Amino acid sequence: MTPDQLVRHFIKLIETKDLESALLLLDEKCEYDNVPMRKVFGPEGVREGLAPFLASCSEIDWEIHHQTSSGDATSGVVMNERTDRFKMGDRWVEVPLMGIFTIANGKITLWRDYFDMAMFQKAISG
Amino acid sequence: MTPDQLVRHFIKLIETKDLESALLLLDEKCEYDNVPMRKVFGPEGVREGLAPFLASCSEIDWEIHHQTSSGDATSGVVMNERTDRFKMGDRWVEVPLMGIFTIANGKITLWRDYFDMAMFQKAISG
Numbered sequence: 001m002t003p004d005q006l007v008r009h010f011i012k013l014i015e016t017k018d019l020e021s022a023l024l025l026l027d028e029k030c031e032y033d034n035v036p037m038r039k040v041f042g043p044e045g046v047r048e049g050l051a052p053f054l055a056s057c058s059e060i061d062w063e064i065h066h067q068t069s070s071g072d073a074t075s076g077v078v079m080n081e082r083t084d085r086f087k088m089g090d091r092w093v094e095v096p097l098m099g100i101f102t103i104a105n106g107k108i109t110l111w112r113d114y115f116d117m118a119m120f121q122k123a124i125s126g
Numbered sequence: 127m128t129p130d131q132l133v134r135h136f137i138k139l140i141e142t143k144d145l146e147s148a149l150l151l152l153d154e155k156c157e158y159d160n161v162p163m164r165k166v167f168g169p170e171g172v173r174e175g176l177a178p179f180l181a182s183c184s185e186i187d188w189e190i191h192h193q194t195s196s197g198d199a200t201s202g203v204v205m206n207e208r209t210d211r212f213k214m215g216d217r218w219v220e221v222p223l224m225g226i227f228t229i230a231n232g233k234i235t236l237w238r239d240y241f242d243m244a245m246f247q248k249a250i251s252g
Contacts (some may be wrong), residue, residue, distance in 0.1 A: 033139035035222060036242035066203050066226060068194040073236035077192050081226050081238075096161060098240040100192060100207050112207075114224040114240045116162035 003076030003103045004069045007057075009026060010101075014059045027069035029109035040077060046111075059087035076103040088124075095120045129229040130195045136227075136234060140176075141186045149173060153233035161233030172237075185213035197198035220248045238250035 001009065006025060013022035023043040032046045033039035040049045054060070067080040078101040085094040097115035101108055127135065132151060139148035149169040158172045159165035167177045180186070193206040204227040213221040223241035227234055 048224070066205070066228075067195045068203055071193045077194055079194050079207070079224065081240075082206070091178060096240070098205065098226065099242050100224065101190075113224070114207075116240070116243070117242050117244055119162060 001102065001106070002029040002069070003071060003073060003078045003101070004067060005068070006073065006103060006106070006108065007078040007080070007101050008064070008070075011062050011064065014054075015062055016062060017049065017054050017057075019051060019054060025108055026111075027104065027109045031042055031110050031112070033110070035112060035114050053086075057086040057088055060086075061085040061092075071103070073103060073106045077101070078103065091126065093123045093126075095123055127232075128195070128200065129197060129199060129204045129227070130193060131203040132199065132229060132232070132234065133193070133195075133206065133227050136189065137188050140180075141184060141188055143172065143180050144182075145177060145180060150236075151234055154237045155231065156234055157236050157238070159236070159238040161238060161240050179212075183212040183214055187211040187213075187218075188235070194246060199232045203227070204229065214250075217252065219252075220247045221231070221249055 010022055010025050012122060021045060026043045026046060031039055040046060063083045065081045069076060069078040071077055081098050083094050083096050085092050095115050096112050099113045102110040102123055136148055136151050149172060150171060154168060155168055157165055166172060189209045191207045195202060195204040197203055207224050209220050210224050211218050219228045221241050223239050225239045228236040
């Protein structure tokens with residue numbers, strides 16, 4: 001898979017809530033950084049960070065508006081502009097953001113999302 | 127210039143505070159969207175939005191950590207991860223962010239920056 005394909009596949013797995021398959025695409029030392037919140041490390045850190053959140057959503061739809069990349073699966077960079085949507089109860093919560101992923105040896109070594117925390121909190125609280 | 131070169135040139139002009147030359151790279155109908163703040167339109171809107179801010183800084187240093195792009199000068203997309211630094215008084219203020227630019231017919235038609243407003247306000251207030 002190209003870096004572009006790898007990130008699209010990763011996001012598709014998150015959307016289907018198949019977290020365990022998604023974690024297999026992460027490097028053992030990967031960094032997952034939600035810039036205004038916190039960062040966690042390794043597939044285990046990502047599991048602990050994401051599992052409770054995914055469990056609170058009945059549906060997930062992360063729309064990729066644009067995605068660009070450079071390099072290859074050995075050493076690549078992918079960036080995207082997205083709207084991440086989460087169905088909580090009977091309501092869709094959405095947050096506009098941009099994300100950057102770095103790839104090394106076919107695995108994701110960095111996943112960093114930039115968004116406004118107040119917009120996210122406002123969306124969550126409705 | 128490629129879309130990548132055009133955006134790097136635009137940012138270099140901002141860093142040298144040559145706003146008038148930077149505005150010449152913008153499409154007449156361009157959108158400049160600071161996601162958690164507001165959006166303005168056209169070179170005139172960008173001038174009104176940026177000129178007072180640039181005037182309040184003695185130095186500007188926008189470091190591009192990563193930049194990826196697709197397309198060409200006719201129709202292109204550029205994304206970057208940056209740390210935007212502004213020297214205000216005797217102090218450097220910095221904000222981590224990602225930006226997306228779309229290019230059409232050799233001009234920038236969209237410039238949208240994603241960042242956390244609270245982090246920016248905290249950096250400004252010191």
